[in-house]
Amino acid sequence: AAQTMEQLVSLSKRRGFIFPGSAIYGGLQGTYDYGPLGVELKNNLKLAWWRANVWEREDMEGIDASILMNKLTWRYSGHEETFVDPMVDCKGCKMRWRADQIAGKCPSCGSAELTEPRPFNLMFKTQVGPVPDPESFSYLRPETAQGIFLNFKHVLDSTSRKLPFGIAQMGKSFRNEITPRNFIFRVREFEQMEIEFFVKPGEDEAWHQKWVEDRINWWLSVGLSKDNLVPYHQKANELAHYAKATVDLLYRFPHGLEELEGIANRTDYDLGSHSKDQGSLGLKARVAPNSHSTEKLTYFDAETKQHVVPFVIEPSAGVDRGVLAVLSEAYDEEQVKAAPADRLKPVEEALGTFLKSVSRNEKLTADAKNALLAEGERIAGALGERLASITGLLSMPGAESIEVAKKLRGQVDPVVDEFYRTVLHFKPRLAPIKVAVLPLKKNHPGIVGVAKGIRRQLQSSGSMRVVYDDTGAIGKLYRRQDEIGTPFCVTVDFDTLGDGKDTSSKDTVTVRHRDSMAQERVAISELETYLREKMS
Ligand code: ATP
Structure with a gap:
């Protein structure tokens, strides 16, 4: 979670x-x-x-x-x-609050100088x-x-x-x-x-x-x-x-x-x-x-x-x-395999530099600064386990305005891609996208033709949202689908065409499972039934 x-x-x-x-x-x-x-x-x-x-x-x-x-x-x-809710104003910073949700102090400036509660419809x-x-x-x-x-x-x-x-x-x-x-x-x-x-x-x-x-x-x-x-x-x-x-x-x-x-x-x-x-x-x-x-x-x-x-x-x-x-509940940041210390070291240094520049940055609001520092500390506290959250840290308000964020990202991205993943473990029936069909090579007409055909066929069954995605290498595509909670990826490769080493795999595809990351070969003719059974 x-x-x-x-x-x-x-x-x-x-x-x-x-x-x-x-x-x-x-x-x-x-x-x-x-x-x-x-x-x-x-x-x-x-x-x-x-x-x-x-x-x-x-x-x-x-x-x-x-x-x-x-x-x-x-x-x-x-x-x-x-x-009606009871409303109070802070006499100091003029912010307005629900009296029963604050403990007698303005959450924004900390002042205890509040007006009497009055009803607000x-x-x-x-x-x-x-x-x-x-x-x-x-x-x-x-x-x-x-x-x-x-x-x-x-x-x-x-x-x-x-x-x-x-x-x-x-x-x-x-x-x-x-x-x-x-x-x-x-x-x-x-x-x-x-x-x-x-x-x-x-x-x-x-x-x-x-x-x-x-x-x-x-x-x-x-x-x-x-x-x-x-x-x-x-x-x-x-x-x-x-x-x-x-x-x-x-x-x-x-x-x-x-x-x-x-x-x-x-x-x-x-x-x-x-x-x-x-x-x-x-x-x-x-x-x-x-x-x-x-x-x-x-x-x-x-x-x-x-x-x-x-x-x-x-x-x-x-x-x-x-x-x-x-x-x-579905959200998780998982380590796929342990990152060795020599790969983490440069990231740790870049994170340190980033946090230093955050605390010195005068353009940031106090809120943005505190949020960034708190999140940075949290990650630094257990870098090995939380590395994947740096991607989140870098998209927080304020982070993009800092030049060194780019450097940190350059250090982090390859390590995160290799050793971590963010995943949404939705029940398949809640997942926004049920199946992503991925071509192993995006410029190969044979592979692309079969992959797009599978997408059309699965989509026409009407019971699930199916997308085609060729915007990256296969490992990257799996991570992207993990991150949005797609329970199944279907990959079309040379074996599917009968052009690979394994000719017995002709007309089959790889089905890759989001949670276990396990992969298996399934005949195209059985794919729809196979997926539908797992879709509860
Ligand atoms: P709260 O005490 O959190 O203001 P409430 O007791 O006034 O909620 P109800 O009037 O019981 O809420 O409304 C039923 C449900 O509607 C809540 O359980 C909640 O899931 C949802 N809900 C109520 N107010 C909001 C809101 N402002 N934003 C989002 N969901 C809300």
Whole structure:
């Protein structure tokens, strides 16, 4: 797994997983863009979730509701009144912070001179329609859940579902976070994967427990390890006002153990809050009086001939936090073979020179300088094991502005290529690219023809993304695919054509496995079946 966020930020940028948003205009804090590999990874994660929770269950329907909703939604959901964080300003450097996330001191300048905390609503307000009248506004949704509650009747009536059943939805949410930070962990625009599971009152506790288990198992199925995934039962004084019980699934991110998903027992609060004639519903939750709703969001129980307001179990996960967790878990820097001391010595010297020039460099901001020095020290501490992270160090902000970085890179690159590799051990089904087809020689028409043919054929199977890559020597190509987590490389060589020493290998290719680096010969005619079997 990754040890620092820097390793992930740097790999993401270098190889095209995730970029800072609006970079050429100086960025927009709390926004990130998914690049060519990032979008594949994110789509694969979302598809895995949809498959497990909608297709493979018999008690679930999916929807895709609007991001913009009638503003009354947010009054009755409680968000206008309670979706607030306490905000403080630093009187020294004027930075703004969430009071509950700092320990009484400004994290930027260290001053303890802070203003009193004041409430700040996290919803983005936006004008709806051409007339800027003070009433024609709404909010960008801060969660997808409300779209499900407002469609409860629609789904019930159109599908004739019986309790218990759930509605699942994935989509964008927006929160004007006071201090977005930690890469894509806390951003202002993000995606959620949410389920509202409706059950009979009285069955809620058992279903809550069951969902906690299901969700843990799903995260394990996409590659997170048990050691890094920790369920946390919220204490009574930590619960949101609508929740009877909440279990957070915490993940050991590079910056610490933090929430990946929350699984709450929301009782009949939501359906009750959005209903008319609340007095007649026998609600267990305390809700604000609703004078606008035109519906009772109830379920008719045919057995007891009674209308009930279902209880709701809500497993609510962040897609971006999921991507970050999967990426972090998959990341590894590995030694392929031990580098001899005489090869490391020049690198050690070049690293020393680089760090010296960093500490003397007046053009660097204090933040960039400290980050570079800390990372440099970390690598120097165990150079033999961590050599591969120098590549990351050199793509950190500030590093490129230092002339000696080039020299260090010149020393490091050949050693890293020979003795180390960075690898993403994704589950094959999450890998952005499943197979890379590589020609042993890029100018040989026979080899190139066969390789491109294999790529086309595998791609047309429709079940995996397959690429052709001829941008380097074969060893370099393997390392590049390791670094982006491609589980299989297929190499076409002279033996494939029947032109090599081994004529019995005609019409076979080398399949090279990412994790074990083992290679085997497979007949082209069996390749697709072979790969498909290993693709879970
Ligand atoms: P936190 O306490 O970290 O702010 P939360 O408890 O407010 O999170 P929920 O309202 O429970 O979060 O949202 C459900 C899920 O949505 C979270 O578990 C998280 O994965 C994701 N999420 C919430 N806020 C953000 C954000 N600003 N950036 C990325 N993902 C988020």
